[in-house]
Amino acid sequence: MHLIDTLLRPHCPVLVGDRVLLRLPKREDYEAWARLRGESAAFLKPWEPEWSADELSKHAFVSRLRRYYSDVHSRSGFTFFVFDRIESTLMGGLTLGQIRRGVAQVATLGYWMGERFAGHGLMREAVAEVVRFAFSVENLHRVEAACLPTNRRSIALLARCGFTHEGQLRQYLKIAGHWEDHCLYSLLAEEWPRSGTMDVSRASWEY
Template sequence: MGLIDYLSRPNVPVLSGEGIVLRLPRRSDFPAWRALREDSRGFLTPWEPVWTSDELTHAAFRRRVARYDQEAREGNGYSFFLFDQAGETLLGGISVGHVRRGVAQSATLGYWMGERFAGKGHMRRAVEAVKLFAFEVEGLHRIEAACLPNNQRSIRLLERCGFSREGHLRGYLKIAGKWEDHCLYALLAEEWSRSGALEMAPTRDSPSRHPVDRVSVS
C-alpha cells in the first residue's frame, strides 16, 4: 500500500471468508481493476449503466476511489474489492450502498464479477461476508438488492444467500441505456443466521464507527 493510500484510508475493516478477502479499493489497484473490467466488458455491460468514454482511465478511477473513501468516512456506503485468499488477484467488487440510518437502518447491495471468475462461488462467499458486516458491525436491519428479471445468475445468487423476492420495480434503473424493470429482493437481520464465527481484532486507529480491523466468516 502506498503512503497516500495509507494516510487517507477510512477506518473500515477488511472482510474475509472462505478463500476470499474484501477490502476498500486503493489507487494502486488501478492496473488490475482496468485489466479485469476491460477483459470482462462484454460480460458486464448488459447489466450495468452505459460506460462513459473515460470509464477505464486512471483519472476516472482516482475519482471513483475518492468517492468510495468519502462515502465510507461518512458512513453512507462501503464499496469493497473482492480478492482471492492471498489478497493478490482481483476477482470483482461488492458494495453496501445508500445506507439509511434512523428508523430505516437499511442499505442496498450491489456487486460485479470478472468474467473468468464467475460461477465459482466467490460472490456467494463475498455476500456472506458483507451480510455479517452489515448486520453485526453496522447494525443494519435490512439489505435490499435489485436485479433484472432475466439475470438468472443474480437471482440464483440472492436466493441462495437467503434473500426473499418482495416485488417488481417498474423502470427502476437505466441499464445499458434503457430504463429497465427490476426484481426487488431483501434480507432482514432477524432472518439472517451467520454461518461462521465473527473474529475481531483491536484496530491500530482511534475508536470510531468500526472498532475492528478484520471481520471473518469461517
C-alpha cells in the first residue's frame, strides 16, 4: 500500500447490498481492474468512448484514481467499484458524476460490468444502492442516465430500476470514435421508494 494514497484518499462510504459491495477504487485494485476490463474489451468497447493506446496501463489507472479522489473531495462525483458481497471479486464499476447542486441537485449515472458477471441482476442491485445514496445521503433531486438506443441491456436495466425515458439527445457523446445519439432516462427523488433504509454505519460521511 502506498502511504501517499492512504493520506490523499478521501473518506468515502461503503455501500452494501444483498450480493454486492461498492467502494471507492484503490491503487491495489489495478491488476483486477486491468484483467477484468481486458477480458471484457469486446463486450464493453461498443458502448464506451474510444479506448486509448494505454487504456489498461497502470499509469492510466493511477490518473483515473486522481480524478476520482478529486471529485470526491469536491463532492462533484463518486466512483465506486462493484465487488461481490465479501469484496473478493471485482465485477464492474459505477459513477455518480457531473453533480450540480443549488437549484439543480442532479447527477449523471454511468456504469460498466465485466462480461462474465452481466445478466445476473448484479448491476441492478448496485444501481439501487447508489441511487439510494444519491437521494438519502447527498440529497439530490434527480439522477440522469443516457445510453445508446441499441444498448438493450442498459435500457432494460434502467427500466427495471424505475427510470423514465424522457427522449433522445442528438449526437450526445462520442462513442467508439463516433458521435452518437443517446436515449435520456431519469429518476426523481420522490419516485424512489423510501421503505428501505441505508446502513448508516457503513455509509456515513466525513467531510
